[in-house]
Amino acid sequence: RFTPGIECHTHEYIRTGHLDSKFGFDPDQLEQVLTHLAGCRWARVQGLHAHIGSQIFEVEPHRDLAAVLADALVLARRLGHEPSDLNVGGGLGIRYVASDDPPSIDGWVQVVAEAMVAACRERNLELPRLLCEPGRSLVAPAGVTLYTVGSRKQIPDLNTYVAVDGGMSDNPRPITYQSEYTACLADRPGAEATETVTLVGKHCESGDVLLKQLPLPATEPGDVLVVLATGAYNASMASNYNRIPKPAAVLVADGCAELVQRRERPDELLRYDVLPERLRSVG
Ligand SMILES: Cc1ncc(COP(=O)(O)O)c(C=O)c1O
Structure with a gap:
């Protein structure tokens, strides 16, 4: 996983794709990481992954992500890896209040898939297996x-x-x-x-x-x-x-x-409590 350096409009605590993020390798370190892994007998780079954040309404960040991932795939191949998977993470937002206007799941999938196909064609890349990790958009409205x-x-x-x-x-x-x-x-x-x-x-x-x-x-x-x-x-x-x-x-x-x-019982809240031996006789 690497940080793709993509900004999106969501709460800063659920934004993960911008450069100053604790998640993933920095894109400037990707070459170094992949070079290192190329020399590791125990490592096989199966895929590249980026997750730009959550509760995102715009499709542009995911469209941009396709190009960033495709560039990373070119880099990985140049360094001797044969990743089969590109994973675009999750992030599609849902309507919590009337003013929220997320794209539909179908619309999001279409944008992501078309952008990925275009990005791969532009770079003469064989189409990878495209993975995504939808969370909120699948289960929140339910x-x-x-x-x-x-x-x-x-x-x-x-x-x-x-x-x-x-x-x-x-x-x-x-x-x-x-x-x-x-x-x-x-x-x-x-x-x-x-x-x-x-x-x-x-x-x-x-x-x-x-x-x-x-x-x-x-x-x-x-x-x-x-x-x-x-x-x-x-x-x-x-x-x-x-x-x-x-x-x-x-x-x-x-x-x-x-x-x-089932509903948790109040007595279950004490199940990890331990009374030290020396206090057992007190009171
Ligand atoms: C790596 C990764 N993938 C996917 C998701 C799911 O994101 P969402 O619920 O926004 O679709 C998360 C959520 O934090 C995540 O950290």
């Missing part, structure tokens, strides 16, 4: 998170906070990347909004805000609120912040609901 509405704090002329029974431990993206989401009530998804609220989690952090400026119909404690498009980078990034147990996951399809991950 997931939703259900919260139960709890307390409310109304500050006249300033803000209305509505708290739910989850937050940054099941979805750390808003506090980490200022990510935005769309939400609605489970039993009245199309109901007209009557107020604008700040949806907050139950953790002991002022930054535990799931959604700002959320238009909502009147809610009561106990209402179920749905945050959409949480199928990627939510369960996999969940934590036990504030010793909050992780929620269950339920697979829903064709009118059938199946538990695929």
